[in-house]
Amino acid sequence: QKEVEQNSGPLSVPEGAIASLNCTYSDRGSQSFFWYRQYSGKSPELIMFIYSNGDKEDGRFTAQLNKASQYVSLLIRDSQPSDSATYLCAVNDRQAGTALIFGKGTTLSVSS
Amino acid sequence: EPEVTQTPSHQVTQMGQEVILRCVPISNHLYFYWYRQILGQKVEFLVSFYNNEISEKSEIFDDQFSVERPDGSNFTLKIRSTKLEDSAMYFCASSEPDRGTEAFFGQGTRLTVV
Numbered sequence: 001q002k003e004v005e006q007n008s009g010p011l012s013v014p015e016g017a018i019a020s021l022n023c024t025y026s027d028r029g030s031q032s033f034f035w036y037r038q039y040s041g042k043s044p045e046l047i048m049f050i051y052s053n054g055d056k057e058d059g060r061f062t063a064q065l066n067k068a069s070q071y072v073s074l075l076i077r078d079s080q081p082s083d084s085a086t087y088l089c090a091v092n093d094r095q096a097g098t099a100l101i102f103g104k105g106t107t108l109s110v111s112s
Numbered sequence: 113e114p115e116v117t118q119t120p121s122h123q124v125t126q127m128g129q130e131v132i133l134r135c136v137p138i139s140n141h142l143y144f145y146w147y148r149q150i151l152g153q154k155v156e157f158l159v160s161f162y163n164n165e166i167s168e169k170s171e172i173f174d175d176q177f178s179v180e181r182p183d184g185s186n187f188t189l190k191i192r193s194t195k196l197e198d199s200a201m202y203f204c205a206s207s208e209p210d211r212g213t214e215a216f217f218g219q220g221t222r223l224t225v226v
Contacts, residue, residue, distance in 0.1 A: 032213045043201075043217040046217075094213050096143055096209075097145075098213070100157060102155040
């Protein structure tokens with residue numbers, strides 16, 4: 001059974017701080033790793049993807065991947081109250097059309 | 113910006129009734145998916161669809177579920193005889209031919225079975 005594990009939180013950070021969200025996955029065959037943001041009652045919104053070990057930066061977001069440790073993380077710099085949401089980690093085997101396996105998500109709360 | 117659109121946004125149905133959830137994927141995307149999210153739980157994969165065929169399906173996607181691309185733009189999920197436990201948000205998603213793993217989600221249909 002392929003599993004993706006996330007700390008459900010809530011993770012509370014003050015405005016302007018760095019938020020660090022973590023995810024582990026069970027299937028060593030996983031090749032693609034995604035972070036989705038989900039506001040309450042809304043659909044998942046793709047914010048980052050990473051395929052290779054190391055860091056990938058996009059604006060205030062940095063995704064980090066360590067396949068040996070089966071670990072993915074998302075850093076949000078200069079956190080804003082509008083970043084308050086649930087962040088979903090998802091993985092798949094990078095074959096087009098295959099299932100994304102989601103974690104339960106980590107709820108982030110950014111206080112102003 | 114192109115987006116996946118779903119209709120209706122909310123559907124209430126009686127147990128045992130058939131429902132059809134509709135989706136219009138992003139126009140140049142070729143891979144289509146249905147996911148569901150029961151309240152408070154994780155997003156779960158149901159089925160993927162490519163070239164008019166099911167590519168992959170989960171254990172959830174049993175005989176009461178079916179998918180169809182009835183024309184060049186719509187993608188539908190049919191639940192034949194709804195159960196109370198089918199109550200959930202159903203999300204349609206699509207992905208590009210060359211970036212088939214990066215899926216973009218529609219706004220969802222909230223299905224309530226009473």
